[in-house]
Amino acid sequence: MRIEYENASMRSIASNLPQKSQDINGILALYTFSSCLVSHFQLTASLRRMRPLHIIGDTMSTKVTNEAIRNIAIIAHVDHGKTTLVDAMFKQSGLFREGQAVDDRIMDSQDLERERGITISAKNCSVNWKDVKINIIDTPGHADFGGEVERSISMADGAILLVDASEGPLPQTRFVLKKALEQGLSLMVVINKVDRQDARPAEVLDEVYDLFIDLEANEEQLDFPLLYAVGRDGIAMETAEERGENLHILLDMVVDKVPGPTYDANEPFQMLVSDLSYSDYVGRLAIGKVHHGKAQSNDQLICLADEGKTVPLKVTKLQTYDGLKVIPTETCDPGDIVVIAGIEDVKIGDTICTKESPKALPRITVDEPTVSMRFGINTSPLAGKEGKHVQTNKIKERLYKETLLNVAIQVEDTENRDAYLVKGRGEFQMAILVEQMRREGFELSVGRPEVIIKVENGKKLEPIEHLFIDCDEDFMGVVTEKIQTRKGRMTNMVNHGTGRVRLEFSVPSRSLIGYRDEFLTDTKGTGLMNSYLEGYDEHRGEFASRYTGSLVADRNGKGVAYGLFNLEPRGRIFIVPGDPIYEGMIIGEHNRDNDINVNGSKEKKLTNMRASGKDEAVILTPVKPMTLEYALNFIKDDEMVEVTPESIRLRKIELSALVRHRTEGKKKKGKD
Numbered sequence: 001m002r003i004e005y006e007n008a009s010m011r012s013i014a015s016n017l018p019q020k021s022q023d024i025n026g027i028l029a030l031y032t033f034s035s036c037l038v039s040h041f042q043l044t045a046s047l048r049r050m051r052p053l054h055i056i057g058d059t060m061s062t063k064v065t066n067e068a069i070r071n072i073a074i075i076a077h078v079d080h081g082k083t084t085l086v087d088a089m090f091k092q093s094g095l096f097r098e099g100q101a102v103d104d105r106i107m108d109s110q111d112l113e114r115e116r117g118i119t120i121s122a123k124n125c126s127v128n129w130k131d132v133k134i135n136i137i138d139t140p141g142h143a144d145f146g147g148e149v150e151r152s153i154s155m156a157d158g159a160i161l162l163v164d165a166s167e168g169p170l171p172q173t174r175f176v177l178k179k180a181l182e183q184g185l186s187l188m189v190v191i192n193k194v195d196r197q198d199a200r201p202a203e204v205l206d207e208v209y210d211l212f213i214d215l216e217a218n219e220e221q222l223d224f225p226l227l228y229a230v231g232r233d234g235i236a237m238e239t240a241e242e243r244g245e246n247l248h249i250l251l252d253m254v255v256d257k258v259p260g261p262t263y264d265a266n267e268p269f270q271m272l273v274s275d276l277s278y279s280d281y282v283g284r285l286a287i288g289k290v291h292h293g294k295a296q297s298n299d300q301l302i303c304l305a306d307e308g309k310t311v312p313l314k315v316t317k318l319q320t321y322d323g324l325k326v327i328p329t330e331t332c333d334p335g336d337i338v339v340i341a342g343i344e345d346v347k348i349g350d351t352i353c354t355k356e357s358p359k360a361l362p363r364i365t366v367d368e369p370t371v372s373m374r375f376g377i378n379t380s381p382l383a384g385k386e387g388k389h390v391q392t393n394k395i396k397e398r399l400y401k402e403t404l405l406n407v408a409i410q411v412e413d414t415e416n417r418d419a420y421l422v423k424g425r426g427e428f429q430m431a432i433l434v435e436q437m438r439r440e441g442f443e444l445s446v447g448r449p450e451v452i453i454k455v456e457n458g459k460k461l462e463p464i465e466h467l468f469i470d471c472d473e474d475f476m477g478v479v480t481e482k483i484q485t486r487k488g489r490m491t492n493m494v495n496h497g498t499g500r501v502r503l504e505f506s507v508p509s510r511s512l513i514g515y516r517d518e519f520l521t522d523t524k525g526t527g528l529m530n531s532y533l534e535g536y537d538e539h540r541g542e543f544a545s546r547y548t549g550s551l552v553a554d555r556n557g558k559g560v561a562y563g564l565f566n567l568e569p570r571g572r573i574f575i576v577p578g579d580p581i582y583e584g585m586i587i588g589e590h591n592r593d594n595d596i597n598v599n600g601s602k603e604k605k606l607t608n609m610r611a612s613g614k615d616e617a618v619i620l621t622p623v624k625p626m627t628l629e630y631a632l633n634f635i636k637d638d639e640m641v642e643v644t645p646e647s648i649r650l651r652k653i654e655l656s657a658l659v660r661h662r663t664e665g666k667k668k669k670g671k672d
């Protein structure tokens with residue numbers, strides 16, 4: 001749409017209009033007053049919904065709001081009920097037939113998401129409410145997937161901040177709110193799970209205000225629309241005391257309070273790529289919000305990549321979200337979230353626009369990675385037996401593909417051509433990537449997750465977390481002691497007198513790698529632990545990651561009951577009889593702090609058998625199956641995890657006992 005002034009008097013009226021925000025009524029009155037003002041203004045059905053906001057300058061830049069669309073992200077700390085709320089929105093906006101059986105947390109569509117009960121990647125969907133299409137982005141709440149939030153809020157104009165009515169705002173609530181405020185999103189707050197026995201909605205609301213103030217929200221942002229909800233029952237209400245019937249009030253609020261997307265009617269098509277996907281039929285798919293203009297199938301456009309690279313593209317297929325699906329469309333409206341096929345060479349953060357007006361939108365920026373881990377080929381004697389992708393180039397290809405889809409992940413080559421350094425936000429994110437790869441048939445050797453240390457002005461700086469602990473006061477002693485050994489410093493302690501205490505620490509990120517399991521054991525599973533990245537600070541010195549050593553196999557063979565039974569007094573065994581063993585493989589945890597080489601394949605000698613007079617079968621202590629997270633947290637710097645589609649084994653990086661012994665000897669000599 002282009003507004004042209006056809007006579008001088010009207011041009012002078014227009015130039016006297018305030019530069020900023022023009023109310024619709026004013027503009028429409030102006031249109032009616034002078035029919036000669038607009039030459040091409042066709043009030044088509046869709047245009048009638050688009051509200052002019054500003055006229056800036058003489059002829060250019062007409063900002064319009066697309067009232068037919070709302071784009072919202074649902075953001076919160078982990079488990080505060082985002083995905084469950086989306087289920088209820090689906091049901092109540094008529095997406096499913098009456099009585100249709102629908103799974104819970106339907107947006108958590110990946111196998112790993114369903115198994116673990118958490119959202120891993122942000123996903124788009126839409127509902128229709130009172131003739132308005134609401135594009136919803138369900139985001140993950142786990143801190144390690146924070147990059148997904150940063151990426152996906154670039155598609156939103158507003159956000160629903162969910163806060164658990166009992167837990168209140170937690171570290172990731174702070175992170176997501178900070179990002180939403182920085183992005184200038186219009187915010188709504190929903191205090192969720194008010195059905196919980198321990199719900200404390202009034203206090204939680206105060207804490208939410210405190211958080212907004214702490215994050216320097218302005219008055220307008222502090223005046224957020226507020227609702228209470230039980231997402232699981234699909235109800236929302238204005239006060240915590242009443243019992244709602246449905247979510248209508250919430251959906252109405254989204255339509256009324258979240259502004260529709262605005263665009264410049266004078267600008268041609270422009271879209272920021274916020275997500276990528278792939279279709280077997282049409283290839284790579286670029287997903288994002290249309291900032292300005294329209295596009296159609298077969299349009300010839302360009303993609304502006306980083307460093308000024310321009311890639312031509314022809315739109316082979318255009319789709320938009322409709323409930324859980326995407327549906328093909330001939331043309332897309334400005335402000336809508338679209339899926340474009342027709343370009344292979346595209347990255348998140350690129351801008352798709354017209355050849356005639358190549359203007360790049362600001363790229364999506366995400367926080368820097370804090371954790372790194374080595375991914376290499378499987379070099380164990382058992383390599384190649386269980387996986388189908390074992391070569392370096394396959395691993396490299398897969399890792400680089402991950403960086404395309406996941407903005408928080410970076411991959412670097414290492415001095416070893418068979419290994420890559422993968423950088424991300426946390427060890428859980430790394431474990432998920434390894435798990436995904438192993439399910440795809442990869443075999444890998446992965447190292448211990450390590451925090452990324454920076455050097456500035458000759459000083460070693462390390463990432464520091466602000467750690468919040470909520471636990472029974474009986475466990476306060478053990479928790480504090482452990483965190484202090486890990487170089488943590490207590491910054492606050494609140495005892496509410498209810499038997500539980502809230503402790504806050506400033507602690508190096510590396511201290512938390514592998515600490516969660518220990519914390520849960522120490523607090524008998526009742527402690528809550530959350531943290532957010534505070535920044536970088538001077539390195540606080542070394543501490544032992546584990547106070548026990550490893551039981552390392554001294555030869556190749558198979559686990560034998562007799563041999564394993566005899567090792568039990570030495571520590572905890574990881575393998576069962578029949579499991580393959582190789583020299584250098586870690587088959588258990590030693591009770592003491594040093595490693596010992598052991599023979600797990602030892603058979604009972606026949607002479608012994610006679611001497612003992614009994615041929616009894618030994619009864620072994622049951623072995624807990626090895627999990628990937630446990631393995632990654634267990635290993636020390638000179639150890640690795642061997643991952644195949646069927647097995648997770650621990651091993652020494654150097655398999656030969658002799659070579660390890662020599663290196664150890666040299667190290668000792670060096671110290672003397």
Ligand SMILES: Nc1nc2c(ncn2[C@@H]2O[C@H](COP(=O)(O)OP(=O)(O)OP(=O)(O)O)[C@@H](O)[C@H]2O)c(=O)[nH]1
Pocket residue numbers: 076077078079080081082083084085105117118119120139140141142192193194195196229230231232233
């Ligand atoms: N009591 C109560 N529990 C709820 C409610 N809504 C969700 N839950 C439960 O909270 C847990 C987490 O729900 P999700 O919807 O997966 O939470 P989420 O915020 O999407 O979690 P992430 O995506 O992993 O961050 C599930 O066990 C739900 O059943 C509610 O209104 N009341």
Ligand SMILES: [Mg+2]
Pocket residue numbers: 082083084108118119138139140141
């Ligand atoms: Mg979720």
